Amino acid sequence: MDIPQNIFMAKNRVIDNALFLKTEQCVRCASCAPRCPTYALSLNEAESPRGRITMIAGLATGQISATESLQQHLDNCLTCRACEQVCPAEVEVGDILDQGRALTHRRRWPTLAQLLFNKVLDQIIAHPKPLARLTTLARLKWVQRMAHTLGFGAWLPALSAAQPTMPLHAHYPSGSDSDKRVQLFVGCLGEAMQSHTLNAALYLLSHLGFSVQIPKEQTCCGALHKHRGEIGRANRFASQNLQAFSDPAVPVIYCATGCGVTLKEYQADSPDAFPMRLLEINEFIAQCEFDTLEFEPLHEKVLIHDPCSARYPLKCAQFSHQLLNQIEGLEIFTLANNQHCCGAAGTYMLSHPETAHTLVSSIVEEAVRLQVDYVVSSNIGCALHLGVHLPKSIRVCHPVELLAQQLISRHKLGVE
Ligand code: SF4
Ligand code: SF4
Known part of the structure; x- marks a missing residue:
């Protein structure tokens, strides 16, 4: 059958042939099922990768409708890959899941709860600084009651686990005479929720002789919108970031692996385009003259959580292990079952709090059993989720925070 490549209308049905052809690459072998967290929890074919691909194939050819139940099966996917x-x-x-969700969003009216959820999230992304006030408000009993009534109860613990907001400057000079430069991607929520991590990264980069520029024009990476099926919004964010980081001579560093996956997927049109100059902070530091830095010994236990984004699409999980090995005395543990997503998955911990809680439970149990002092994670979403569920005696942080804490300092962090 000769099917055109673009989206077109046939008998009042939207058909996306390019997406259908992508789904046809699946040979329906189900080798992926044992690795899928939602299938492991439900043993339901519709909650497996193969089941979802089959439903999207039906959607793409117009053979099945975008029912509420179908949308739920697609939305239940963690996009852990x-x-x-x-x-x-x-x-x-x-990618098939992102496109499938975009198709269902085009064909279904959102529910009131979805509209409200998206509106609040959009406001937070557009105006992240008032988050500091929200974290204070979240402790008030009447605010908590109202949030639960409106269906936002799961947001409160995440807000209170966030790091305090600290304003960032546009430029941080290097700690030496070196003229090495990097730019830092902080995205939409970095300044408001990840300030300790960003300051630790700046501190280490300064000791490695780099001056750091933080372009004010940058914005959200677009991941949250892309995975919700809002591809147009995600593309607009991508254009703004490509403009903000357009200097082809300067590497761009990011500190949240979840954002890194989406940034890497921006369309690259030249060898020095933005995605080619992007490096995750642990990976970047490991490739610098890292052995010139000295660290105080630390006789404590740390459990390393490797986010799905670092393990799978980015393949950079090994660098946090490599860096922390430089701290003498630190007893490092790796999660026994680190194949499954922790449940954070962008906004999943907010939209699917029960499943997210179930998925994080085994990590919490292991951290408690090992009696660790720290759990480190290189993704802000995972760190927030772990921080909500781990006992308060266990500190959750990014690996660079532990490195900066133990660094034998030569100078303070300068500001220009
Ligand atoms: S997506 Fe899953 S079912 Fe499809 S070919 Fe790959 S492993 Fe097999
Ligand atoms: S991305 Fe993760 S949750 Fe989604 S189908 Fe694949 S393994 Fe399952």
């Missing part, structure tokens, strides 16, 4: 790692046909399940 564990399935892609074992797929013999190299099916791009994450």
Whole structure:
């Protein structure tokens, strides 16, 4: 059958042939099912990668409708991409899911709860600084009651686990005479929720001889919108970031692996385009003259959580292990079952709090059993989620915070 490549209307049905052809790469072998957290929890084919791909194929050809139940099965996917790692046909399940969700969003009116959820999230992304006030408000009993009534109860613990807001400057000079430069991607929520991590990164970069520029024009990476099916919004964010980081001579560093996956997927049109100059902070530091830095010994226990984004699409998880090994005396543990997503998954911990809680439970149990002092994670979303569920005696932080804490300092962080 000769099917055109674009989206077109046939008998009042929207058909997306390019998406259908992508789904046809799946040979329906189900090798991915054992790696899928939602299938492991439900043993329901519709909650497996193969089931979701089959439903999206039906959607793309107009053979099945975008029902509420179908939308739920697609929205229940964590976009962890564990399935892609074992797929013999190299099916791009994450991309198929994003496009499938975009199709359902075009065909279904959102519910009132979805509209409210999206509106609040958009406001937070557009105006992240008032988050500091929200974290204070979140402790008030009447605010908590109202949030639960409106369906936002799951947001409160995440807000209170966030790091305090600290304003960032546009430029931080290097700690030496060196003229090495980098730019820092902080995204939409970095300044408001990840200030300790960003300051630790700036401190280490300064000791490695880098001056750091933080372009004010940058914005959200677009991941949250892309995974919700709002591809147009995500593309607008991408254009703004490509403009903000347009200097082809300067590497761009990011500190949240969840954002890194989306940034890496921006369309690259030249060898020095933005995605080619992007590096995750642990990876970047490991490639610098890292052995010139000295650290105080630390006789404590740390459990390393490798986010799905670092393990699978970015393949940079090994660098946090490599860096923390430089701290003498630190007893490092790796999660026994680190194949499954922790449940944070962008806004998943807010939209699916029960499943997110179930998924994080085994990590919490292991951290408690090992009696660790720290759990480190290189993704802000995972760190927030872990911080909500771990006992308060265990500190949750980014690996660079532990490195900066133990660094034998030569100078303070300068500001220009
Ligand atoms: S991305 Fe994760 S949750 Fe979604 S289908 Fe694949 S393994 Fe399952
Ligand atoms: S996505 Fe890959 S592993 Fe999963 S059923 Fe399809 S071909 Fe098999």
